[in-house]
Amino acid sequence: MVMYGGDEVSALVIDIGSSSVRAGYAGDDTPKAVIPSSFGFRRAAKEQEDVLMQGQENGDSASSNGSGQEPRKSAYREVFAGQSGPALWRSKMEVGNPLVDGLIADFEPIPHLIRHAVTSVLQCDPTEHPVLLTEPSWNTPANRERMAEIMFEEFQVPAFYIANTGVLNAFAAGKGSALVIDLGESTASVTPVVDGFVLRKGLAHSALPKLIHNHAKHMLTQKFGVELWPHQLIGSKSPVDPNTKPIYKLRDDRIPAVTQSWREWAENREVDEWVQSVAGTLDQGWNDQAAAARPPKQYEFPTGYNSFFGYERLTIGEQFFHHSPSLIAANPNLPQTIPALIMESLRACDPELRQVLVGNIVLTGGTSLFSGLADRLSNELARHFPHVKIHAPGNPIERRYGGWLGGSILASLGTFHQLWVSREEWQEHGKAIIGQRCK
Amino acid sequence: MATAADLRAIFPGSTRSTVPQKAQASGSTSRRPEGVLRELYSLIGDSVPTLAAQFNKRPPLKQKPHLGVGQRSVSWEWQPFTNEGRADGLRLSHWTKTSAEPAKEYPYAKYNVQSTVYSYTEDEYTRFLDDPGWTKEETDYLFALVKDYSTRWYVVHDRYEFLGGPTRVLDDLKDRYFTVCKKLIRTRPWEGDEASKASLLATMSFDKDRELHRKNYIAGLETRTQDQLFEEEALYTEIRRLEQTERRFRKDRDALLRMISGIESGLPEVVEDDSPFGSGLSAGLSMEPPKKKKKGNMDIDSPVTPNATIALPPAPAPLPFVKRPSHASPQDIANCIVRTEPTLGTPYKATHQGAHLRSYKLPQPKGANGPRVIQAFQELGVSSSRMVMYTRENLAHFEGIYDSVNVLLDIKKAVDKVEQDIRVAKTRLGMAESSELAGPSSVAGDGDLGMDVDEDAEGEADEDGRAQSVMSARSTRSRKQSRRSSISSVDTNTARGTTKRQKKS
Numbered sequence: 001m002v003m004y005g006g007d008e009v010s011a012l013v014i015d016i017g018s019s020s021v022r023a024g025y026a027g028d029d030t031p032k033a034v035i036p037s038s039f040g041f042r043r044a045a046k047e048q049e050d051v052l053m054q055g056q057e058n059g060d061s062a063s064s065n066g067s068g069q070e071p072r073k074s075a076y077r078e079v080f081a082g083q084s085g086p087a088l089w090r091s092k093m094e095v096g097n098p099l100v101d102g103l104i105a106d107f108e109p110i111p112h113l114i115r116h117a118v119t120s121v122l123q124c125d126p127t128e129h130p131v132l133l134t135e136p137s138w139n140t141p142a143n144r145e146r147m148a149e150i151m152f153e154e155f156q157v158p159a160f161y162i163a164n165t166g167v168l169n170a171f172a173a174g175k176g177s178a179l180v181i182d183l184g185e186s187t188a189s190v191t192p193v194v195d196g197f198v199l200r201k202g203l204a205h206s207a208l209p210k211l212i213h214n215h216a217k218h219m220l221t222q223k224f225g226v227e228l229w230p231h232q233l234i235g236s237k238s239p240v241d242p243n244t245k246p247i248y249k250l251r252d253d254r255i256p257a258v259t260q261s262w263r264e265w266a267e268n269r270e271v272d273e274w275v276q277s278v279a280g281t282l283d284q285g286w287n288d289q290a291a292a293a294r295p296p297k298q299y300e301f302p303t304g305y306n307s308f309f310g311y312e313r314l315t316i317g318e319q320f321f322h323h324s325p326s327l328i329a330a331n332p333n334l335p336q337t338i339p340a341l342i343m344e345s346l347r348a349c350d351p352e353l354r355q356v357l358v359g360n361i362v363l364t365g366g367t368s369l370f371s372g373l374a375d376r377l378s379n380e381l382a383r384h385f386p387h388v389k390i391h392a393p394g395n396p397i398e399r400r401y402g403g404w405l406g407g408s409i410l411a412s413l414g415t416f417h418q419l420w421v422s423r424e425e426w427q428e429h430g431k432a433i434i435g436q437r438c439k
Numbered sequence: 440m441a442t443a444a445d446l447r448a449i450f451p452g453s454t455r456s457t458v459p460q461k462a463q464a465s466g467s468t469s470r471r472p473e474g475v476l477r478e479l480y481s482l483i484g485d486s487v488p489t490l491a492a493q494f495n496k497r498p499p500l501k502q503k504p505h506l507g508v509g510q511r512s513v514s515w516e517w518q519p520f521t522n523e524g525r526a527d528g529l530r531l532s533h534w535t536k537t538s539a540e541p542a543k544e545y546p547y548a549k550y551n552v553q554s555t556v557y558s559y560t561e562d563e564y565t566r567f568l569d570d571p572g573w574t575k576e577e578t579d580y581l582f583a584l585v586k587d588y589s590t591r592w593y594v595v596h597d598r599y600e601f602l603g604g605p606t607r608v609l610d611d612l613k614d615r616y617f618t619v620c621k622k623l624i625r626t627r628p629w630e631g632d633e634a635s636k637a638s639l640l641a642t643m644s645f646d647k648d649r650e651l652h653r654k655n656y657i658a659g660l661e662t663r664t665q666d667q668l669f670e671e672e673a674l675y676t677e678i679r680r681l682e683q684t685e686r687r688f689r690k691d692r693d694a695l696l697r698m699i700s701g702i703e704s705g706l707p708e709v710v711e712d713d714s715p716f717g718s719g720l721s722a723g724l725s726m727e728p729p730k731k732k733k734k735g736n737m738d739i740d741s742p743v744t745p746n747a748t749i750a751l752p753p754a755p756a757p758l759p760f761v762k763r764p765s766h767a768s769p770q771d772i773a774n775c776i777v778r779t780e781p782t783l784g785t786p787y788k789a790t791h792q793g794a795h796l797r798s799y800k801l802p803q804p805k806g807a808n809g810p811r812v813i814q815a816f817q818e819l820g821v822s823s824s825r826m827v828m829y830t831r832e833n834l835a836h837f838e839g840i841y842d843s844v845n846v847l848l849d850i851k852k853a854v855d856k857v858e859q860d861i862r863v864a865k866t867r868l869g870m871a872e873s874s875e876l877a878g879p880s881s882v883a884g885d886g887d888l889g890m891d892v893d894e895d896a897e898g899e900a901d902e903d904g905r906a907q908s909v910m911s912a913r914s915t916r917s918r919k920q921s922r923r924s925s926i927s928s929v930d931t932n933t934a935r936g937t938t939k940r941q942k943k944s
Binding site for chain 1: 522524525527528529531532533534545546547548550551587588591593594596597598609654657658661
């Protein structure tokens, strides 16, 4: 036990990201519970009727996930979290996501999500387990204190710690110092980590994945005229030839009860699925010939419309590395590309550190699994830095849940147990202890 | 008749007797062991081979794995523990082996080490530590940060945000911290000896200007343009190429010298491949395919190897001409028989040579040069495989011719190669000059290296004087050769000059 430095105290690791909430036991190699961060809810009839709603809620415990009683002043009447949360069509259900740019903007649904992950999926009692949470590097002190408050007051955890995803990703790659390139669902960030600490001055992040997503959506709907009806709303369809008008029937019984936010969520999902299965990038920068030489890929949408996507699918990935001048002219504050983020980050670091960081680049995050992205990135970087070394795990689980994995490693180390913020300390010192302990 | 047992019986000390053992052994073997056929047993009788007995025995099995059947299973239990490294009494739980003894200290508690951070009093600050660039508040802030981040300077600098203070670079912070610490150590009473104090002070030494200079240099390295990088790369390649050429020349020269004057050249016979890139003879760099390199190796070694194998023992070779055994009988002389006397001390090979034809002693052209040697013999009108009279003298003569031809061929090869080099270099020179006529010729300036080589070669050729008497043709050849090599070294210099000029353009 002592030999390997591990000492498991059955801590829970919870990693809340834009796309999913990952939860599991420290020491595992994969999170046991992965649920989408998006949740379905029905809106309370009116803000003023809160008091009235309170009574209704108690009787109306139709929440599919058994998420228990609602918070007192809630905009949400029912919350549906988990795999069958937003994905399961319900009449008048809206979809929300508590995260904006990787930060938690709305804390109200967070307990629902955590409770669902821990109580319903992991089926364990949070009061028995120390909890390690993750936060993005640009998290605010107020946010992490609120998070600690939720964990201590609402979940009654015995001990708590909040660690940085950049640091955890570096730990997951087995490095103490690294330049972590984290491409998430909503945010691309470059974090220099030195000796297990984030260098905040070198931190750079942008909403680049959002741009990619919007670009793909725009291309599909405008250029190809694809109707992004989700399969939940399709009654029947018949096979058609590629590039011909789809023949399908919508479920008219559901259409009137579809909310705008759910419709948007479902459309974005369709776009994401298309991006994940079809879009790609070229190894060596944009080249018309090379793009033409790549085989087109066929994709069928839920409506039955299908087509072969040729070089268009490769223009999507180009946005990660290069913005066309016309696009830059049209919108002045475009999110920075990955090379620009890396450059900005390195520029802010000490010249002595740059070599170390460039030699220890860790590529992580779900969007980094974009087809061809890792190769392209290493080619791009090799052009600027002769000694670049990129650590990009081939295992998609490790790539997607790198932050969780690092947390799992950290929380199962014997030497880490001196760092937990215990309940006693929380009660004694209050919020200030979080900032002191979790540097 | 006295047996061994009787003998033993005489000596009372030997209590062990072989007789009962023997009886026992015979008793056990008289029975036909299992696994031996009856017919076979009747043939071999009592003397059953031990092998059969061994087979008969059950072979020793491999160690059976103990699956913990007999042992008591280790029981683990979920036990709460406290971490002495923590200030509070947080009780976490982990799995431990059940044991009667009370829980020891938590094994990881000892890793909660705090680095020693210096602190100072108000009085000390005003007396020793005042610095016009720093206020006391800022110094306090710095020391607090250093304590918080246990002297991880990059992190300290990253988190350093002192309101109202000037922006400071990392080296400012380090400088201030170490200066304060050094002053504190110097002014405070020191318990230990002076050496430990000095060594502690040495760990605190920090030269801000030097650090800044170094960082500027690193930053400068990073901001090199692509052209600068290319030029640097090209220069590096050029230096390596020059080094290799020089090494190659030295090697060639040595090889030639060794080939011509043998052991008298005073050079060690073993060719040490001192170059890290293998043989330097292949004109290119180490990037060349290894096959070619190997070929180059052969080239350089071939003039040496025949020397080593055939002409190496030059000392015994001329012996028959000089020292003829005086007591040789007239019959031996008439039949050209040379009897070698077994000389004491010299461990010649002791194998007896049977009766053989003298023609067996005729050396056969071997090695890479073999076919060409035969061809040369044919051109000279000498048969390479037959001789009218195989006497010792004749064979020695033949061997001499054979060696000469071999050496001649090697030299010719070397000459051809050098001439080829010259041609190539000249064409390159011509191309370079035609490409830019105005460029100043750097040949003269670079000639010194070539001159050196030339002089050396001359000196060595003079030294060869003794050897020249034997084969004057060779030495003249060698002198020519060395001059050629010096010429070609100049040529490579000019080649370097041209590449330089090309780069400038």
